[in-house]
Amino acid sequence: MPFNALSGLAAHVEIGDIPVCFQKFTVAQKTKLGSVNNFCGGGFEQYVPGMAGCKVTLEGPYDAGNMPFALGANIQVKLFFTDLITLDVFGLVESIDNEADVDAPAQKCKVGVQSSGPFAAAIT
DSSP, X not given: OOOOOOOGGGOEEEETTEEEXXXXXXXXXXXXXXXXXXXXXTTOOOEEXXXXXXXXXXXXXXXXXXXXXXXXXXXXXXXXXXXXXXXXXXXXXXXXXXXXXXXXXXXXXXXXEEEOSOOOOOOO
């Protein structure tokens, strides 16, 4: 396979179909593992996959008046790694953290979204 690193300059975020000016996003996908340990496992743990979910964290400068987030709100987050590589997550706003620092060039905003429902639980 050829090496195909992606630049962060190609990334962007939309809430629904509205672009939002964040500077960083992270996606933590996970699946719960159910233990099925038994006497036939040869002394090794055994698991089966269970429920899948993901947490999206959006970070960037606070764009006052252009970040309509409310705790508990059901939103669609479209994460664009490039214009062709995307991940859509429907979820609930779990956290909103704002930061103001007199020595910082801009106030910061961090929004956490927990998935609720299906999403593409993979990367290529």
